[in-house]
Amino acid sequence: MPVHAKAAICRGNSEPFAIEEVTLDDLRPDELRVRIVACGVCHTDMAVRDQQVPVPLPAVLGHEGAGIVEEVGAGVTAAKPGDRVILSFNSCGDCPSCDIDAPTYCYNFFPHNWSGARTDGSATLMLNGEKLNANFFGQSSFATYAIAHERNTVRVPDTAADIPLERLSPLGCGLMTGAGAVLRSMKVRAGLPIAVFGAGTVGMAAIMAAKIAGADPIIAVDVNDERLAMAMELGATHIFNGKDDAAAKIRDLCPAGLGYAFDTTGINKVIEDAWGLLAPMGVCGIVGASNPEDNLTFNEAAFMGGGRRVMGILGGDSDLESFLPKLIDYHLKGQFPFEKLIGYFEFNQINDAIAASENGSVIKPVLRMSAET
Incomplete structure (x- = not known):
């Protein structure tokens, strides 16, 4: 059965983000379907809206997603259904940078993150039966469901079971970048x-x-x-x-x-x-x-x-599998109190969240897509 989702579609800076129904493609062996609980709003999303970053529009953006895994492809080992996960940038895993655990400098970063599709050109999301640009940072998490990948999905450690996903979601980009730098x-x-x-x-x-x-x-x-x-x-x-x-x-x-x-x-x-x-x-x-x-x-x-x-x-030179759990550990110890930066918005308030980010009234807006349980 097709999986449908609500997604915020960006058509440029001449009109607001619009929440519409989309359809997810079937999973490939290295992909996961994640029910998005929350997603941070980042300056890069706005840079794409303004076409300072050459991601094709219209598109579903969002790259600080966190949620619950619902289904995985046959080759996925990063997480299993029911796991709480944080999503981040994607990478190829085969280039000289990835070979030395430096995926932020992946030689194939653009096709895996900014092309609007999978690397073979196929769509992860459809709108009214037509291909919709998505797979942004290998996720497109301004949506109630997202297709993610083996290499950009990090399971939340059991030590952080009591930390809500809506708090953890910004770790996937901005917080990781600053701390990693x-x-x-x-x-x-x-x-x-x-x-x-x-x-x-x-x-x-x-x-x-x-x-x-x-x-x-x-x-x-x-x-x-x-x-x-x-x-x-x-x-x-x-x-x-x-x-x-x-x-x-x-x-x-x-x-x-x-x-x-x-x-x-x-x-x-x-x-x-x-x-x-x-x-x-x-x-x-x-x-x-x-x-x-x-x-x-x-x-x-x-x-x-x-x-x-x-x-x-780029991305604080982060190796996702090791560094995101390290940041969570610092947070648990009280050394990385990033929750003080967050202001929460419901998903249908996405344009208010973006405005709050741009006018400086909220340092890190986070969208709530669904309840965690």
Whole structure:
């Protein structure tokens, strides 16, 4: 029997997301059907809506899904029916990056995540009998049901049985990216200073991870004073408003320079200023989605002579199978209190959730699709 779902369809930024009935395709051997309980709203979803990311529209987006497995293909070992799972990005498993457990840099990332279909071109969702662009990040979780894959599905450990899936769902992208950037990509060392530019979901996750890593001082820079206050609550030792010459204040605080600068803004002037604050061998990590036409300018002598580094980061260099359970463990220990960032919305309030994200009133909106039990 065909499986039907309600899905939020994105047709671009000229009209709101519309919830309509879709039909799921039959599962392939490496696929799972997941009843979505909740899904986080991420900036990347809005970047696709605005066609800054070349995913074909109309499409079902959503890539921070969490839910209950209902059916699995014959080759699936990641989870079984009844398991609670978190969904994240997909990867091929066969390229040079995947071979070294670096799937965020999968050579085949685009066809597995952004093509709007499976890699063979077949559709995972149908609308009125016609192919609908989906399989976004291997899931398309702005829906009541999603088809996921062996490589982008992580079973929630039994230790987290009491944590609701609606809280865990944002781990699949933004929180993972910020924490992974600190703990896995830049490998922040205890006792060295870090400045995080941008106090959204990714920046806040980085601040919490910097506290776990033992960085000192931990500096948050943003133009929103309420977010800066939250950053202080989550682990920042110093907060500077970006409108008030934050760079000068960081130089005064860290005259030897920063060990690490982490940019989540995607603004080239902010990145260049951050790079100029680095100590010898300092690392500037970049995750912000910049305009594709933007370029960065660094002084070559300072770049080479001081051994300074600029690092592009995707997904926090995360290996899903090991890192997502690690983040859950930090959360259970009270070291990663990301629940303070979340604001919940019912699925039919998806456009309100997106507006709250864009106007800054909610740091991490999460949509509730169904009850967990």
